Amino acid sequence: MRGMSLRIALLGLLTAYGSASGYDLTKKFERSVAHVWQAGHSQIYPELAKMTADGLVTVEAEGARGRKIYSITPEGRAELRAWLVGHDPTGPARSEVALQAFLLPLLDPGEALDVLERLKAYMEQKQAELEALWAAKHASPVPEGTSGVKFGNLALDLGIRQTRTTLEWANDAMAQLERQA
Amino acid sequence: MRGMSLRIALLGLLTAYGSASGYDLTKKFERSVAHVWQAGHSQIYPELAKMTADGLVTVEAEGARGRKIYSITPEGRAELRAWLVGHDPTGPARSEVALQAFLLPLLDPGEALDVLERLKAYMEQKQAELEALWAAKHASPVPEGTSGVKFGNLALDLGIRQTRTTLEWANDAMAQLERQA
DNA sequence: GATTGACATGTCAGCTCTTACATGTCACCT
DNA sequence: AGGTGACATGTAAGAGCTGACATGTCAATC
Numbered sequence: 001m002r003g004m005s006l007r008i009a010l011l012g013l014l015t016a017y018g019s020a021s022g023y024d025l026t027k028k029f030e031r032s033v034a035h036v037w038q039a040g041h042s043q044i045y046p047e048l049a050k051m052t053a054d055g056l057v058t059v060e061a062e063g064a065r066g067r068k069i070y071s072i073t074p075e076g077r078a079e080l081r082a083w084l085v086g087h088d089p090t091g092p093a094r095s096e097v098a099l100q101a102f103l104l105p106l107l108d109p110g111e112a113l114d115v116l117e118r119l120k121a122y123m124e125q126k127q128a129e130l131e132a133l134w135a136a137k138h139a140s141p142v143p144e145g146t147s148g149v150k151f152g153n154l155a156l157d158l159g160i161r162q163t164r165t166t167l168e169w170a171n172d173a174m175a176q177l178e179r180q181a
Numbered sequence: 182m183r184g185m186s187l188r189i190a191l192l193g194l195l196t197a198y199g200s201a202s203g204y205d206l207t208k209k210f211e212r213s214v215a216h217v218w219q220a221g222h223s224q225i226y227p228e229l230a231k232m233t234a235d236g237l238v239t240v241e242a243e244g245a246r247g248r249k250i251y252s253i254t255p256e257g258r259a260e261l262r263a264w265l266v267g268h269d270p271t272g273p274a275r276s277e278v279a280l281q282a283f284l285l286p287l288l289d290p291g292e293a294l295d296v297l298e299r300l301k302a303y304m305e306q307k308q309a310e311l312e313a314l315w316a317a318k319h320a321s322p323v324p325e326g327t328s329g330v331k332f333g334n335l336a337l338d339l340g341i342r343q344t345r346t347t348l349e350w351a352n353d354a355m356a357q358l359e360r361q362a
Numbered sequence: 363g364a365t366t367g368a369c370a371t372g373t374c375a376g377c378t379c380t381t382a383c384a385t386g387t388c389a390c391c392t
Numbered sequence: 393a394g395g396t397g398a399c400a401t402g403t404a405a406g407a408g409c410t411g412a413c414a415t416g417t418c419a420a421t422c
Binding site for chain 4: 203222223226244245246248273
């Protein structure tokens with residue numbers, strides 16, 4: 001039961017937004033889950049086929065242009081619930097930003113400052129995107145959601161906080177490097 | 182030039198700590214880089230072989246028990262520097278914790294609280310580990326490092342801040358769920 | 363009537379990564 | 393002399409993922 005996060009993400013989206021096609025789900029990945037997990041259609045289509053074979057989803061209907069509408073089965077719901085409740089969050093730590101941070105002292109301070117400057121710009125842009133998403137969500141009048149919390153908001157909040165933290169770190173690291181130079 | 186982070190990490194370690202064997206580098210991964218990037222020996226040995234073929238590292242000497250001592254070449258140094266200075270930090274976003282956060286509203290509040298409680302415990306433990314590392318580094322009298330900043334400290338600082346942020350988020354999310362229940 | 367572009371689904375080569383298997387050396391303890 | 397455990401290097405199957413290739417439908421514009 002390793003690395004089945006793509007499966008879980010798909011089951012989650014099918015639960016939250018109701019039935020959808022592979023195409024729809026690909027769009028959801030681009031738009032709503034992108035800050036949390038990424039997957040392209042070339043990964044999603046085969047996975048849906050496997051999940052159908054495993055009985056976690058079914059093809060509810062076939063629409064125009066070969067469109068296949070998937071929906072989650074009780075087995076799928078059980079699988080999702082079991083993962084959410086039982087999954088140990090020991091995900092492999094792999095962050096390119098952190099790796100860059102780790103290796104930064106190998107550069108001389110001037111170059112390191114440049115790298116941090118670029119990182120800062122990237123993070124600021126990301127922050128703006130996330131905050132725009134936040135604003136958009138809070139403007140609309142409760143669209144979808146299972147409990148009182150709007151779907152995806154907790155994750156969005158986490159993302160915004162983490163971006164802010166990275167930004168603060170970059171600023172402090174720059175100040176530290178400037179003191180040395 | 183995609184996903185060459187393992188290469189970069191190895192080049193970085195060879196620069197920072199001088200020449201080392203595959204075994205040594207595996208240990209460094211377990212101990213010093215683990216919070217930033219992960220790799221086992223079965224990934225490291227073949228990669229070192231490829232890097233040798235590409236002229237980025239050389240086998241400096243062969244010691245006892247078949248031990249091979251690698252060191253970085255000028256080409257390797259150039260490659261590392263180019264990556265650090267020129268790399269765009271657009272790493273694929275893939276966080277199991279964030280995915281769990283995203284899907285959390287699919288559970289009822291009681292179960293969601295349990296999940297957050299477990300996450301909090303995990304993060305607290307991680308935080309303790311990182312802070313112990315920090316304390317250990319600040320106790321010893323400047324061991325290795327290229328500039329004035331001790332090697333790996335910037336990354337450690339980032340890790341500690343991010344863990345703290347996740348912890349704060351978990352607490353606030355729990356408070357929010359409790360208000361609903 | 364033709365082109366454009368969004369819709370829609372798939373496959374495949376090749377890389378990364380994980381897990382497990384496999385082999386052998388050397389120092390130390392009993 | 394035998395056993396344990398750290399040292400040390402490798403291979404291989406299979407999953408995960410990326411990027412490119414491939415195919416076709418439908419609606420709207422020119």
